[in-house]
Amino acid sequence: MSDPNLRPSNWIGLGYLVMGLFTTTIGISLALSEHAFLWLTGQFFIVVAFIQWFSMLHECGHGTLFRRRLPNQIVGQLAGFFALIPFLSWKRVHSLHHRWTGWQDIDPTTEQLAQKPTSRGLISLANFCWRWWIPLFSVVYRLNNYWNLPRLRRRLQAQAEWRRLAFNALLLATIYVTILVFSGPWAILKLAGPGLIGSLIFQDVFLLSQHTHVPQEQSDGREVKPFSSTEQEIFTRSLKFPEWFSRLVLIESDAHELHHVYPYLPGYRLHRVPELESNEMHWLKWAFTVRRIPAEIFLYQNRNESGFDI
Template sequence: MNQNKTISKNLKARNDIAFFSLLIPVTLLVSGVLLSIKYEGLLYWVGQLVLSFFFLQTFILLHECAHLSFFKSRSINVVFGHLFGILSFIPYYSWQQMHNLHHRWTGWRDKDPTTESTISPSSSKVKNCIVNIAWKLCIPLFYLSYKLSNYWNLFKIKRFLNPKKYKKVKTQFLVYLAVYAMLFYFFWKYIVQVFIFAFAISLLWKELVIMTQHSHIEIPISNNKEVKPISYLDQVQYTRSFYVNLFFAKYFLFNFNLHEVHHAHPGIPSYKLSDIKLEAHQKPNFFYWLFKAKKMKGVDYIFKSSKHTGEMF
């Protein structure tokens, strides 16, 4: 997944910028923990909100380190990738392998392991009703399903990886579960007091971010025919960016909102993405997307596209 060999010098990863970028997550972590420990009532919940943004950032940073492009050194990317993976409750190696396949097969809905389940909704009216209610009430059902089915589901992962990689995934699952068991055994009171609610809130932020990226976009289906991967630049039409305040996007979202540029140039560090200009309209504004997307039924937003609904973003 490391495309650094083809990247011009001024767009390559730099350790100084990468470590500087971590100042805001560290600040959010420290301030959120202090508020959550020292105060009750309103200030406690302010601390939880601050920590929820920290957990959103760990998810984004897991993504960046898995591309081996956030830091200059591969080993530093791996070390921090595991740290952010533990904090995100997503095993680093399974994320890296499945996300690599996502970049390879973006543009073929049934070939991309992260979108293959979005071809058609469930035939169960009850399930579809639950999906619609969760979408309207901002219950992060989609993110949880995305996370568990793609990065913790050994049956699915086995279909996509060779035996050697699959064995490594299983080994890291056991390591991650052992780490979580140890942390909860020794620190469960502290974890419940300080982190549980913040992590739960962060699930909503994560869902809102990832649901902008490939949902409700017309993406071809191969129907089990022999097809070739679509080039990175041609993948732009099957992705969506969203736009917010530039400072917030760069220092709080690490340019994770610039998903079209990321798919066009997946080997470029996130902090360099804003330097690249694509011939694409800078739309939608995040709140415009949120308003229009939430007006729709969840099953329509996920399983259909503007071709079927007429809703454009």
């Protein structure tokens, strides 16, 4: 689209950065309090801050939070620090996700769901965590997709690119370890542990809403062509959040169908694009509906197979 009103804006990008820094600062300041109410309030702000940083990471990975490449790179690294995801790994894997959406066994973010595990123990663990809102999946999502360096190596053709990704991941891991050593694990857990867990619980619901249990194609090892961005809508689901939360916290990434059709547009411009025939659910209805479905059905089947109309 050539409409100048749909282009990235440095001022809007700066606004999101300032909001993220403000929420993080308030959250940490309150979480340092010995007063229980202030500490709990701080955890609430930290939950929101973690979600904001993940949203900014997503935009910077697309190069759409700011107009220029450099600020997207800088803020992307900062957002990756708070989101617990190396920025360069995110950028590369997310690019592959957009290329291969619709081919479940090729898309690096969905290929693990293309075949049900044979271990009954793993299936029981998944069912238990999903039933009781234990955020196993947003943790596995990070570790398997963005921190698993051998898996990333198999995905990348150029060794130089893999070295950059590996260096970025190892540097970030070193920073985390240094913080833990000098501050102490208990101090970090008290400061931000509940807020982090709260954000991961939210991301379990949010991330798995986007493509899980939606019918997709299987390549079965065949050489296939990627689906175009306009063809990817049918493989995608959106959630409906309050408008203020969608715009200020999620940067409209909840409009996931529109995002896949227009991946080059900033998320904060998607409300200006005409809505599509939508595979959309209210976020609360989604959250409580899918939690009643066993994980082994929700994760490894689709609605055509299970009969669940989600």
